[in-house]
Amino acid sequence: MREHKSATEVNMRQLRIEKLSENNLRFTKEFDCGDCDLNEFLKEDAVPYQKGKIAVTYLCFYGEVLIGYYSLSNDAIEIKGKAKNIMEKLKKRQKTYPAIKIGRMAIDKNFSRAGIGTKIINVVFGTALIQSDSIGCRYICVDAYNKPEVIAFYENNNFKKIKSKIREEKTVLMYRDILERN
Ligand SMILES: CC(C)(COP(=O)(O)OP(=O)(O)OC[C@H]1O[C@@H](n2cnc3c(N)ncnc32)[C@H](O)[C@@H]1OP(=O)(O)O)[C@@H](O)C(=O)NCCC(=O)NCCS
Numbered sequence: 001m002r003e004h005k006s007a008t009e010v011n012m013r014q015l016r017i018e019k020l021s022e023n024n025l026r027f028t029k030e031f032d033c034g035d036c037d038l039n040e041f042l043k044e045d046a047v048p049y050q051k052g053k054i055a056v057t058y059l060c061f062y063g064e065v066l067i068g069y070y071s072l073s074n075d076a077i078e079i080k081g082k083a084k085n086i087m088e089k090l091k092k093r094q095k096t097y098p099a100i101k102i103g104r105m106a107i108d109k110n111f112s113r114a115g116i117g118t119k120i121i122n123v124v125f126g127t128a129l130i131q132s133d134s135i136g137c138r139y140i141c142v143d144a145y146n147k148p149e150v151i152a153f154y155e156n157n158n159f160k161k162i163k164s165k166i167r168e169e170k171t172v173l174m175y176r177d178i179l180e181r182n
Contacts, residue, residue, distance in 0.1 A: 002110045003110065004109075004110045004111075004112075005110060005111050005114050006113075006114060007113070007114045007115045009114070010062065010111065010114045010115065010116065012115065012119060014062055014063055015060060015061070015062055015067075015116065015119060016060070016061045016062075017058050017059070017060055017061075017120075017123060018058065018059050018061065019056065019057070019058055019059075020046055020047070020050060020056075020057040020058065020059055020069075024059055024066075025047070027059065027061075027066040028042045028043055028046070028059070028066065028069075029043065030066070031043070031066055031069070031106075031108065032108060032109055033068075033106035033107055033108055033109055033112075034109040034112075035106060038104055038106040039106075041071075041104050042057070042069055042104075042106070046069075046071065049071065049103075054073060055071040055072065055073045055103045055104070056071060056072055056073075057069055057070070057071040057104075058070055058071070058072070060107075060116065060119075060120060062111070062116075065108075066108070067107060067108040067110075067111040067116060068105075068106060068107040068108060068111065068116055068117070068120060069104070069105070069106060070102055070104065070105040070106075070120055070124065071102070071103040071104045071105075072100055072101065072102060072103065072124065072127070073100075073101045073103050074098070074099075074100065074101070074137075075098075075099045075100065075101035075141055076096035076097065076098055076099060077096060077097055077099045077139055077141050077162070077173070077175055078095060078096050078097075078162075079097055079139075079162075079175075080162060080163065097138050097139060098135075098136045098137045098138055098139070099137060099138065099139035099140060099141045099175065100124065100127065100128045100131065100137055100139075100140050100141070101140075101141050101142065101143075102124060102140065102141070102142040103143075105117070105120065105142070107120075117153060117157075118153075118156070118157055121140075121157045124140055125140065125176070125178065128140050128178050129178055132178060137178070138177065138178060138179065139175045139176060139177055139178065140159075140175065140176045140178060141173060141174065141175040141176075142154060142159065142173075142174050142175075143171040143172070143173055144159070144171060144172050144173075144174045145170070145171060145172075146169055146170055146171055146172050151172060151174075154174045155174075157176070158176050158180070159174040159175060159176045160174060160175060160176070161173070161174050162174065162175060
């Protein structure tokens, strides 16, 4: 049985991201983030989603151990409130704005709270910045689990909730503006 790793025990330089492929698929079998739906997505749905071009999944390795994954898709989000004036200078408003969506994201339960999720968000941020140079993409968004620790994780990573009244819902749409620096 693997033991839980703390932040000081994880050398971030040993993290490696690989796109899900036939070469690394075998590593997904043992993955356990503590959430059945997210485990199941990786083991059963990630390949058909990728083949169907619905979502591309990336695996995060620590040495030879799979310790996390995330999947990305294109999306469009409706921005409400003050932020919706982002096009004000052009005197144009759009109903929706282009985004990259983190469809799924999970860290192995033995590696949680060691900074790996934050590292992955930084990688996704870099991906969005590069992509936005060739295809319009202003936001990163996620349907975050409506749990205080998950919301706190995304808020710590500069995501905002799209609306404030979310008590009853299972997930909360959160977004981060890639032009807003910390
Ligand atoms: C949520 C998740 C992706 C965060 O990744 P992570 O690598 O653990 O997060 P980081 O170490 O980068 O950041 C930790 C911060 O997130 C929040 N957090 C994460 N897990 C937490 C927990 N179990 N309890 C309380 N806060 C938690 C805290 O703000 C924490 O900061 P702190 O340790 O200084 O208090 C990861 O814990 C996970 O996969 N959880 C299970 C699956 C899940 O809920 N996925 C999200 C679906 S939207």
